[in-house]
Amino acid sequence: MQISMKCSVAVHCLIFIHEAKGIVKVTSNLLAESTGCNPVIIRNILSALKKAEFITIPRGTGGAELCADPSQITLYQIYTALEPNGLVSLIGIHSCQDRPCPVAQNIGEVLQTPYHKIAEAIKETMNRITLQSMIEEFQRLVKKSPDL
Amino acid sequence: MQISMKCSVAVHCLIFIHEAKGIVKVTSNLLAESTGCNPVIIRNILSALKKAEFITIPRGTGGAELCADPSQITLYQIYTALEPNGLVSLIGIHSCQDRPCPVAQNIGEVLQTPYHKIAEAIKETMNRITLQSMIEEFQRLVKKSPDL
DNA sequence: CGAGATGTAATGTCAACAATTACATCAAGA
DNA sequence: TCTTGATGTAATTGTTGACATTACATCTCG
Numbered sequence: 001m002q003i004s005m006k007c008s009v010a011v012h013c014l015i016f017i018h019e020a021k022g023i024v025k026v027t028s029n030l031l032a033e034s035t036g037c038n039p040v041i042i043r044n045i046l047s048a049l050k051k052a053e054f055i056t057i058p059r060g061t062g063g064a065e066l067c068a069d070p071s072q073i074t075l076y077q078i079y080t081a082l083e084p085n086g087l088v089s090l091i092g093i094h095s096c097q098d099r100p101c102p103v104a105q106n107i108g109e110v111l112q113t114p115y116h117k118i119a120e121a122i123k124e125t126m127n128r129i130t131l132q133s134m135i136e137e138f139q140r141l142v143k144k145s146p147d148l
Numbered sequence: 149m150q151i152s153m154k155c156s157v158a159v160h161c162l163i164f165i166h167e168a169k170g171i172v173k174v175t176s177n178l179l180a181e182s183t184g185c186n187p188v189i190i191r192n193i194l195s196a197l198k199k200a201e202f203i204t205i206p207r208g209t210g211g212a213e214l215c216a217d218p219s220q221i222t223l224y225q226i227y228t229a230l231e232p233n234g235l236v237s238l239i240g241i242h243s244c245q246d247r248p249c250p251v252a253q254n255i256g257e258v259l260q261t262p263y264h265k266i267a268e269a270i271k272e273t274m275n276r277i278t279l280q281s282m283i284e285e286f287q288r289l290v291k292k293s294p295d296l
Numbered sequence: 297c298g299a300g301a302t303g304t305a306a307t308g309t310c311a312a313c314a315a316t317t318a319c320a321t322c323a324a325g326a
Numbered sequence: 327t328c329t330t331g332a333t334g335t336a337a338t339t340g341t342t343g344a345c346a347t348t349a350c351a352t353c354t355c356g
Contacts, residue, residue, distance in 0.1 A: 208354030
């Protein structure tokens with residue numbers, strides 16, 4: 001599994017929710033419009049973000065709002081909220097343990113350490129990136145070319 | 149795109165080729181047997197490894213052999229030999245630039261820096277892992293439980 | 297020449313992901 | 327209270343991409 005589009009969409013939604021605070025009610029349909037995704041996909045993503053306690057969504061009336069400090073939300077937290085064991089399955093390994101060959105029987109174990117190191121490196125890097133920093137980058141870009 | 153099975157299979161093949169040196173002629177059919185993959189898949193992988201000048205494959209007669217120092221071959225080199233721009237496409241981004249929304253128009257640029265950092269972290273980690281180290285790990289494992 | 301090997305194009309298969317449909321549930325206001 | 331607009335989720339249907347398979351051309355050496 002790749003570090004999927006869902007993660008990008010989730011960041012998109014979170015920035016949108018942050019920027020829309022007090023201006024418009026952020027519904028799944030509105031986010032679907034902005035992201036180009038289907039409303040159901042959005043609802044699933046928002047549902048995951050809600051479980052992680054990054055946002056609140058009033059039942060019935062609707063309208064998502066941030067309920068956590070953006071500087072405390074990291075990209076890794078967002079990613080794992082969406083795909084709980086994403087990094088585990090990020091790297092593919094062929095199955096060949098049953099083959100009568102010493103290489104086949106041990107390749108899984110040989111690759112375990114390298115792949116674990118890679119996953120750790122990704123995790124650390126993602127943990128150093130906060131929603132706050134991405135919001136600031138977004139605001140900087142908007143100020144530079146103020147369309148709309 | 150994920151860091152695909154191809155990478156694991158390639159490492160499998162390289163270790164096999166190293167260990168078989170002087171014992172058996174390593175054909176694509178033999179590697180297909182050991183890895184559980186189709187011989188054509190193996191040939192494609194070997195072809196990429198050949199282009200990267202890690203192995204040589206005599207035309208006609210067959211039999212792959214290492215032609216580089218295992219301590220000079222890194223996991224990153226193996227990976228990029230198989231998937232030249234793998235890291236670029238590792239991380240998915242939804243397309244929504246044409247939407248009339250400032251978030252939609254800037255999300256791509258906002259995510260660029262974070263994603264580049266992740267790709268760099270993966271690259272660095274993979275570059276620190278050599279084929280030599282994986283061969284040594286393999287030999288250690290075989291010595292521990294000497295089947296076959 | 298023929299056996300066995302590689303190189304590669306073309307096609308088939310399948311599973312994962314996303315889109316879509318459908319419907320139950322909920323809250324606020326007319 | 328009933329309608330409206332929103333969320334929550336299950337079920338179904340594309341769609342796509344990776345891998346498998348088939349087929350065949352090409353090569354080397356006995």
